[in-house]
Amino acid sequence: MNNKAKLKNKLGSFWKLLGPGLVTGASDDDPSGIATYSQAGAAYGLSTLWTALIAFPLMTAIQQMCARIGLVTSHGLTGALKNNYPRPILYLMLLFSFPAIVLNIGADIAGMGAVGNLLFPSIDSTYFSVLFTAILLGFIIYLPYQKIAAILKYLCIVMLVYFIVPFLYKQDLIQILQSTLIPTVKFDKEFMSVLVGILGTTISPYLFFWQASMEVEERNKIENKKHLIVNKKIIQEINEDVDFGMTFSGFVMYFIILTTGTVLYAGGIHQIDTVEQAAIALKPLAGNLSYLLFAVGIIGTGLIAIPVLSGSLSYIITETFGWEQGLDKKFHEAKAFYTIIGISLLLGLSLNYIGFSPVKALIYTAILYGLTAPVLIAVILHISNNRKVMGRFTNTKIANFFGFTTLLVMTAAAVTLLFLQLTTD
Template identity: 45%
Template sequence: MAKEASSGARRAASEKSRRPWLSRLSIYLKALGPGIVTGAADDDPSGIATYSQIGAQFGFALLWTMLFSYPLMAVIQEISAWIGRVTGVGIAGNIRRHYSAGILYPLIGLLLIANVINLGADLGAMGSALQLAIGGPALLYTVGFGVISVIGAVALPYKQYAEYLKWTTLVLFVYAATALIVKFPLIPVMLGTFIPSITFSNSYWTALTAVFGTTISPYLFFWQASVEVEEQRAAPHEKPLKHAPRQAPA
């Protein structure tokens, strides 16, 4: 009995010592939200299709663009997040507050056109990928993905939908797994990353525009600010930081 009690006490002490670590991990995972979702969204199907085509055409020659596109994307995403969290409205709402309708409507019109084209490219790439995997009509898969996306965004409450989106970001571990499994020549990769190789041809400049365009996408900035606003409104005690600056450190 004494041995069992001693063993039970040790187990309880061991579990208690692990709880702070688990609780910290739980708090950290719950804190992951708009940033990880919108960041993962930038690895969209149209982006993957674009990078794949460029890699097939130019090999590792355009890897150097990552040194510029990633910092630019990260900084602009953070600026967009602060705009939403500080003001309590998205980018379009702030443009409406501070600029005339002559500036607002053309900008929103351009955004709408870019978003529709990007959305069509995403759905089309998803349909084509599923066709490669299981066969069948890519157009039907594309329409199906579109219907599922609309139903999810409209029918599900925001908080529940945001949780689903957060869990889908786990698919990004596929990139890490691929890098560990696939054998690639290290020296050409390093040369392509740190030594720009520029070719003065139409195909090269088209590819360069596609890389920056699909990485630094305008819909991400508007979405990032809007999601920050939605998260703030969904939290019971949070207010825009311009009204509650004490909430900023959290």
């Protein structure tokens, strides 16, 4: 076998290894997340570039815990909570999750519709929003889990456009390096809102539920062929999948802040409220190709993220009430599961027609995630250190270090923001 064939086989094996971790990472950079990163870059230049470096080990540690919980317990995060903890914790989690996820879906649908209108100005954005919602609904309901997982994996390739855009514009490498390695923090309400928004949209609670539930789906798929015995090798493979997915997500986040922090900030554009504004602003400053790639990437990320968002919400609700659930099941086998997905998409779409601003939805979502994530992280840490639940697969010391660091960082940012909101006009 020649070197070319060996390389092809290795790449093929690596691609097969990638699964829920890659899709979870890609969905983290959804249109509302892109808008948040664009806001940060436009408002503060490269001052928030360091957050990508800090966020990577933190979100990786939490996602690995969620993946392990799903694999070991054969339940999603909601199921693990339901079986081992008091019901009030479960209902509180549901209370916080539902509005945040629906707002996120609404913001993403609006963003995709607006960008569709940018690419085809003769067609109104609302038509694109309806079209994307209908496509996603049919895609989720009628395709089996294996095909959905495969399509989401290939859609991740679209996000590579964000690795190209910054290099279409002249960059100051020294300044980039300094901003990446030396954190800048401003203790004012506006900066802390952006910081909590970045942390909230990067370390998002809905991803915790999705990661655990997808590991259960993957386990069920394998167990249809052979009995799966959880061991260190399988845990290592899952960790590698999560590592790659979170690395991918972190790079996309980094390059979006880099693009907007150099092109828009240097061009005197410091206020970006939506993804389409970011795309439009790039056009005269960085050229048509940058604009086109940025816009296409937004639609691609939405097609990945919305199934993850709606699926996460449906897993949370159906596991809470013990209803049949799973993307591997057909509609008649899990009617409640798919009905909840449909309702969440329609509710998200309806936000565009009742006068609720997508910009407000974006801001409220990111901040709500930033404020509620610490509670869920504390619960995840407790579950993943509980030997009664996890057996011999409890957290390592390194996992606990990064897990508790994540909890402290998210809590400190949220508390600081609340303090500034209450003490300043």
